[in-house]
Amino acid sequence: MLTKMCLIMNKFDSVRLRKIPFLKRITILLFFMSLTINAQIDRIEPPFWFAGMHNPELQIMFYGKDIAQYQVTAANSIAITDIKKTENPNYLFVTINTKNLPAASIDFIFKKNNKVGFTQKYILKQRREKSAQRKGFDASDMMYLIMPDRFANGNPKNDSSNDTQEKADRSVAGGRHGGDIQGIINNIDYISSLGATTVWSTPLCEDNDKAFSYHTYAQSDVYKIDPRYGTNEDYKRLASELHKKDMKLVMDYVTNHWGIEHWMMKDLPTRDWIHQFENFTQTNHKRSTISDTNASKIDTDICLDGWFVSSMPDLNQKNPLVLNYLKQNAIWWIEYADLDGFRVDTYNYADPEGVTAWTKSITDEYPNFNIVGEIWMHNQAQMAYWQKDSKVGAIQNFNSQLPSVMDFTLHDAIGTIFNEDDGSWDKGMVKVYDNFSNDFLYPNPDNILVFAENHDTNRINEVYKNDFKKYQMTMALIATVRGIPQLYYGSEIGMSGDKDKGDADIRQDFPGGWKGDENNAFIKEGRTPGQNQYFNFTSKLFNWRKTNEAIHFGKMTHYIPENNVYVYFRYTDKKTVMVVINNSKEDHTIKTNRFQENIKTSKMGKDVLTDNSFDLASEISLEGKSVLILELEK
Template structure:
């Protein structure tokens, strides 16, 4: 026989508590916030106004309050009820957790916790990269596979396929970390990695310029924590990490593209309209308004929606995202993709907001123009842009005219009025146009160009001349991964050919060029020269910040000097196919009373008082004594 258990009847107060508990549980289950961006923030920022995006079904129908006496200064709703933008004043708020409460018309409520974290000490004064640095550009997917477990991910469409030239090959953040000592051994002090945030496109996602979540590292590269660890490991080696940031566009698979906050979040036309790529119209006083609009607002390609930086919500979102990454990952700089494709006023506000927060923070913009005047227009405090009352506030630009000159000059054996080394000379004659000539990123190739060893027909002599130029003229030299071991690639065969896997980055590779014993004799010759050159450069203030005097090339021989009050470096480049005897009396104003010069590479000492003999297609870097 079952025993009957008698329970006391609950009192009215107890029933009320149970009812309220079940009610709030019901509300919590139905109320949903899918996204909060930024996911957290930092106390003590110079700009105390923080705009927080909350995303969830019909969330804008709620009234919002916040705890801890924090002041809400603005609540912005758009035509999409699934978004609400809440701005709070963090000026006097210490690092803490607090709670947002959302209340519907029916008095139903739900909450969202939010955190203001403590900043790193002296975060605002962080030192960035400058002309004392050498920057190493790598593509993570093609550099080294350090973690086989993240080669493919369920949450992303494209899977690992190393057999496909344009597929995902499995390189990741762990692969970079494991080879930091190799990069440092080259004399590199800074790493610019192409974007690491998630790109969920179905194909060709390896380059990650079509980002689908700008607060999340692509899981095939690793995690956000892995990215923070990369920066930490680099800082232990006195190296700097530069993020490749994209202000102009996202990828078509970005989560917002499924449900735009507002139709004005991106630039849209009645029918698909691609940019005309004619960025000259921005400063062209004769340009039509329709040409300007298509240049600025047109999409880069159909898979990359063009962000509308004229929309204050979009602009604020991008500013805060950039600052969040600087604080979170402890970054040392930005390289900004397609800088002058964005709305000029919007991109200037984005740049100024970051440099106002971090006065020493360097940002280099991709401004792919064909003349020095057009590039100089985009550098901060440009006198050229001032004519049109414009200032980009961009500290640094990429020197594309020098790149163009180097791809041609070293293949021109005969020096004439406009061929050979005179191309180098002519490029530097226009340095006066730049407000800060030392803060230029100089390069002979990158991930969008033909491989320089391909251009030079794998002639290491030409490579040595080009690298010597990069190491000894004004600006910040950038080396593209693999060139230091002779890697080549033909852009005419497609981008994948100029973005091949670094040998040794994958288990089973035929040779491992990351270690001395794994390099072929040819790879060793490239590596040893590059390493010796750029490690020498690390010690030379006259090259980093000194002045330059150059002389009109004669017989395809170019001579220039880098100097300060303490030291003088003389550089000779013989771009001809004949041995040349260079009389030194012409250079008396720079040689002065120096008697000898020790070559940095060969370590031979030369008498500089009368003449110097230089071999065909070769360089001398002489430290004058």
């Protein structure tokens, strides 16, 4: 009651009625309190909805003490198509048909013993113009991955919150450090200067864990931005500021689990809202069991139903109420914040039929929206199984509806190849060649996320001990092959980190993101010479990529590596790019006649990194551990 009183007082003050005489103010306050207490509604989710959606069915969850004892109707003859009560009397799930309903308020009437107990307004808002036609990210984009707590502290006033348990303390490696949404907004120009067109932030919804809450994958309220990052309005503003720069925002969404501190965990709507076992059961992580025709049922069940960790309860997508809740939550965020895409965490840990239905519900509403799933597997067939319209999945009559997957097999190769100086049968650049030789498995190779690292892996500069030449080869590779390149924050200034030392080491604070930092790597003058070397190369590479349609959607032809030198072409009818990666320590000269089918009548090639020109008539020479990206000229 005290909390409600405070909220009402805040609202009362916000409407500027402070000048009303004190006793009259108290009378008004008590009146509003009586409405709130009698209403018995603590939460409504979704908190509001939108008129004119493709799917007119809307399931509204009302939560409050013994709310299920009421009968519910809607004013103005609005059709309630279903009312679900569960074993928990504190929940009511009310479904209405919004077809042809205008943007307006709906009055729900709650009766008990045929007497009106209270009414509750629910708002249908107007959608943005052409909202359904929004265009997601694609192969013309470069995605910049940020861990917001570690990127920049734009608003020190929200470093800690009264509503959340863990307080900010930069001296704790795995604690909250204070980075926030305002920090991202403040540095949009920096991100853009790298050639990035899309921002993927790890989750921003509230995570009220007592410790290690900074990663925010154990969410405690999926309709609320964590107050230590900002507000829902701040998140919407981030999308708006990015759109002003012709950039996009991708939300990191989690369908598989919530956090143990999620408010529902203290009062579950149904016992089977989450997967429960007699004793704690962790997933076996063997996602291959899903497609394995020889897998045992118990192994498959534990893979899908076991908890990721003890602090992350596993959601039961087979429960229709859960699945509908997740569908609507995702669509609400797209519509509310004006999002351009999702990256879905632990995608294939969730029930396959459930997560497929979740995905399709989104792409039915937004046909041009893109969703990339974390399919962390080490076999192309098992990854391709999960991409929409996969022929591999079709063998088992399965179609995930998932537009994009992450290329973890390429990531695996990148993690070793540039330390393998002697390319033999299965070493060095042959690994990359073999990766792309399996592209026939994917229904859409252009719509695959390619990356050298992310927030869960060793940093690439750690793997290669800050060898700048190896960094150049790595970035040139992911910038020029098929798919959508992703860059992890800080690598562009040489940041390294060893996962064996703990996750915090690969998620360090970006220098300059906090007042008092020794240097500010967000600006040229604040970067060290070494940081500028990394930054200048990265910026030039990816800004060039933005301009080249052959790299975006062109075809690819590659040639079997010889002497650890890998040559491939990206081309359209109008443009051709030739990439040569010499992964040997030795200088090499390659004869160009071998590549004539792609060089055709071109006489010269201009290196986009150095602006040097190369005669293609007979041979090309390049240094050991180096790369050429040649735009061919007639």
